Amino acid sequence: MQRVTIAQVAERAGVSTATVSRVLSRRGKVSAAVERKVRRAADDLGYQVNVIARALRNSRTDTVGMVVPSITNPFFTSLVESVEHALGKEGKELFLCDARSDPRIEARRLASLAARNVDGIIVSPSHGVDSRPAVQQTADRLPLVQLDRFVDGTTTDWVGVDDVAAMRQVMDHLHEGGARSAAFIGSLMTHSSTEQRFAGFRRRAEELNIEVKPDQVLLGDYSVEWGEAAVARLVAEGGLPDALVCADDLIALGATRACRAHGFAVPRQVQVTGYDDIEFSRLAEPALTTVHQPRDRIAAEAVRLLAAASLAKDAERGPHARISLVPTLVVRDSTRAAQTPPDRI
């Protein structure tokens, strides 16, 4: 269906295809008169470059691939939006793939993107270990940046937030609100995000003397359902601690809901925190206290790294960057505001 080719434009303008190409891609010198003729002809015919042909010749597609674990997770969705926006400024397009949280599908997507000659890939890996072969292989062939999560033992650029610092803020806040015991509800430790967040949680809990019972660290997946199930389990096994620290907002929303369903008032009896600051965390009842990720900034950095990597080419694959941004705590109604300062020793 792609009808008009450069040859037809050339014929109509009475010049060679080379000249047309030079005019249209603004490379090389062309006299003003000829340029006008060519543009005229191109407009008349409604010419549009064939991106495929150009890509074959240039081995550049001005397209970046992105693979996320789940396109239905609002956090990734808004990350995608930010990335697309950042790319738009550079005149690049985004090719988005959903890995459905399955490293095998993810591997297929990555291979497919590579085969399509995308200029670079942004991936938030589905699994901290099983995603390794595909991610590493892909990174060996073209510029790749990991976003948010990362795969253990890979050497690629990475952009994300400082989970440990974030959890420190969360724990301090809960502590000020009077929490003296807490549970952690996350996905599996094979997700770097849960792993890091848990590490930060545990460390600060110890420092603040907040009790964390071994069986109150519950690991499932990033979903509302798991948040609900986890709370049900806690309730069944002896009740809730002062605070539920969740590894993402979906879990926290489910947890909050389950708390109320089981008759626990949030935040009066249990405080709940999330992570990501998705739009719905604001709308929940009570509105969720959570950690806001600077998505636009993350996206911008990722795009910048990709661009840099594309330029450097194979030449000097310099050391890879690990950019970690500092997230901010967003306090809402699911936690208690600092009351009379809790007694400290």
Added chain:
Amino acid sequence: MQRVTIAQVAERAGVSTATVSRVLSRRGKVSAAVERKVRRAADDLGYQVNVIARALRNSRTDTVGMVVPSITNPFFTSLVESVEHALGKEGKELFLCDARSDPRIEARRLASLAARNVDGIIVSPSHGVDSRPAVQQTADRLPLVQLDRFVDGTTTDWVGVDDVAAMRQVMDHLHEGGARSAAFIGSLMTHSSTEQRFAGFRRRAEELNIEVKPDQVLLGDYSVEWGEAAVARLVAEGGLPDALVCADDLIALGATRACRAHGFAVPRQVQVTGYDDIEFSRLAEPALTTVHQPRDRIAAEAVRLLAAASLAKDAERGPHARISLVPTLVVRDSTRAAQTPPDRI
């Protein structure tokens, strides 16, 4: 970076590129011995087809483009997921674009997809009128299916739900719950979805003798913020009717929240309904009564239509299909269950 070419495989296997191509694409006869040699060589070298080169030659990319008005709207997100799944079964990939609700961006996306030789396009147009030129032009060049929304005056395939029938169910349900007056909160009438839903709303309201004050039809956009703003306006201008019928779930969630903020109990004092059945409608407090769209089915039909259109080619661009599926009402807590049957004349 795409290193291994068919020529290298050919050399290694001691055959011509033609033979390699025949083996790898399973076309044409090749002796078993040669086939083995070729496969061996291909594996050894880690050969992978260059999709770009193939696309240039075949003018088929096994890729379908999809354009949605907003990737952060959970309804579209899950629609995308369904489409990707349906395409996966046919060995096709999805190229997703976000139009940011702007017909101009949408036009660029469509052009870009066409230039990339996608095999077909699935689009949920951003605007019922302004999207026309781009959509129609694109549809003239390649198979195109409109999803959910459609552009006035275009002749392309379309798949969606029967909004009028859905609103009929909604209104009947509200009426049984005792509603005798209602407001409608939608996006602009330039979105076919709002237009259709409003038409269904108005018609059934008349039939059931439900009062709809002229200034209680509020039009904004599909967002939580608008839902909140609309309710604020209603409250300021004289109070709420018995029911708030919203054109989508985002609006309804915002509306619900605003009702409570203004001290109106849902559903006791005001009933609220949404449309789409996004995941969060279940989680809201109270859980939202809404219209469930059969997303998988919609996606499957769209993919089927595209495939059919690709086959038919220019030859017999037969009449276009308009497939409308019947959605189902999902009753939750934001509306009252039918009580003592309301008095009927």
Added chain:
DNA sequence: CACCTCAATGCAATCGATTACAGCTGAGTT
């Protein structure tokens, strides 16, 4: 006027896979 310079333009190769057509081989036929 012969010759040189340099900008503008054209020619043709190139990217990698596919495929129409031609050529080859060997088994089967007469």
Added chain:
DNA sequence: AACTCAGCTGTAATCGATTGCATTGAGGTG
């Protein structure tokens, strides 16, 4: 033994845009 034919395999053209190199011609110089 000559011939036919089917089945493989190779040669080369093709998809459309880009670009190194060659060519052209205008303008300048001695």
